Amino acid sequence: MKAAIIAAAGQLPEVRHLPDPGPPGLGQVLVAMLLAPINPADRQVITRSYAFPMSYPLILGAEGVGRVMALGPGVQGIAEGDRVLPLDRGNWCSHRLMSADRLIVIPSDVPDDQAAMLRINPATAWRLLDQARLGAGDWVIQNGANSAVARWVRLLASQRGVGVVNVARSPPAHRPDAEIWLADGPDLPTEVARALRDRPVPLAFDCVAGPATARLASCVSPDGQVVIFGHLSGEDCVLPSGLLTGRGLIVRGFSLRPAEATEAPATVAALYSRLARLACRPEAHTPVAATYPLDALSTALSTAGCGVGRVLLALDR
Template sequence: MTTSGLPETMRALCLTAYDGRPESLQMTELPVPKPGPGQVLVRVAAAPINPSDLMFVRGLYGVKKPLPAVPGFEGSGKVVAAGSLAGRLLVGRRVGCVPLPTMNGTWAEYVVAPMGQCIPLLPRINDEQGASFFVNPFSAWALMDQARRGKHRALVQSAAASTLGRMLLKLAQKEKLPIVNVVRRAEQEELLRKLGAEHVVNSSEPEFEERLRLRCQELGVSLAFDAVAGPMTGHLARALVDGGTVIVYGGLSEQECRIHPQEFIFHGKKLEGFWLSDFFKGRFGKDQLRALVDVPMLVGKDFETPVRAKLPLESAGEALRIAASDMTAGKVFFTPNGTKS
């Protein structure tokens, strides 16, 4: 042990190749990292496997780290050390955290994160909800903020039964904005109906495209949130009223977006992309400050992340397989330090 009471080394999952193979994610013994100025060291209690993590390990995400690297874009745990005097105020506190994209991630027993990317957790927020504090909640908030600022009076979204989709549904309900929810299975439609969704369209049913178009035209839908890409982007674009916008924030289909050029030429449709990293990158204005005030109040209440499984680092192969199999069923979490944080 070091004089600070921390171990010298830790267990971590290291990615050795961007090929998506289970054997390319290896349990490794690494030195416990030391926080620098403005940073803290977090003993990780929980770290989720998000779609962005699944893309990262396959080399398909917008960030690529030099290998070997520890994945994991977000997590939660207790701050156990600080690299500067100001950071000592967080020592002993439970936080949700996001490490810098250039540093090792949260799929480890310990992780270093900037103070500004650590949010103290309220007692009512458990480790799993705290570990899912950033990626989905802030994305949902930022997407809905675009709907507010654009004064859109009705919305449509794909992958509506996903965790982020359910968060968008909750926000739309709070804003009293009609939202058309696209799903692909009957049980997903039933799930959303129980959550109060009024407009649900199943993409696996006959005449899906026409049903979607009619519903969106009736409601005057002018903004679409697309997590799927592929042909779905074109379905959403065609359904929008003239001048509408599709915002693509995911690529679950792993296909290129397909939209007929007539949507742009004759109907004034627009296609945009959204990446949460860009929402916070290089600027910290009123939108970011409002998000930092609003989101913590929503997490664990309106923003609830369903938990499907909690697994140790040793079960990485099984964890990734479960996480990729059915995202509607809930999120899979690593618990690097067992049940104690």
């Protein structure tokens, strides 16, 4: 099989031919991978800026979608030909041999490209909102509002009656009239107060870090909370201590995999089934900028993050 692998810390990824995984054993499933996106977290693993330590050698790829080729004894709830979402890393490869309880069956009406991007961003948005326990009429502010996570935050927040203030370096020219979009900058707190007519903002989601953290936190009401779940800027968070001591803000971090690690497999599967039903809605659609075969990994990596839309790897080519 082919796989994108980093052989040792500090080395660049390369596509290698590895031994085929072999037939599935008890409780195992053989999966032929179809598509996988290149996410910011994947690039952070490559540059060794990822938040968690990694063991080498490793096969890259935080998420993807594949098709079941064979089932081992004792596997239930999965059939040959089903498309599945692996819950574990290591998806930039042509084939995977996995435990059945680490796979989620994807409904047939979810397009392959959207199914490939279902593992990380939708669940992150759902858990960010679920942990916040906001009620109808409350407001949340988020930066990086052009991102896929932000798109899912808007969708899921609307179902809860929660308003969203979207902050981006370049707000889109065409957007629904009902949505509030603001350009990130030094006047952001004033612009937020004007847009919301001084209504409180108890919660902020920060995926940018760097100086953007301070600007976002300055918009949050006293005793509110700032949740940091990314660092797209590549910089450490900048946060004046006065926002903590004078306004009582709480700052905490969030990462998806530790958040779901203590949950039962059935609970995790139920969440992804719910998210899959929403993935076909137009407002959940994540645009695709380009698709490359795995052998063109270097080109794909140089393209990823350079424009609007996600770059995908076609793993069956």
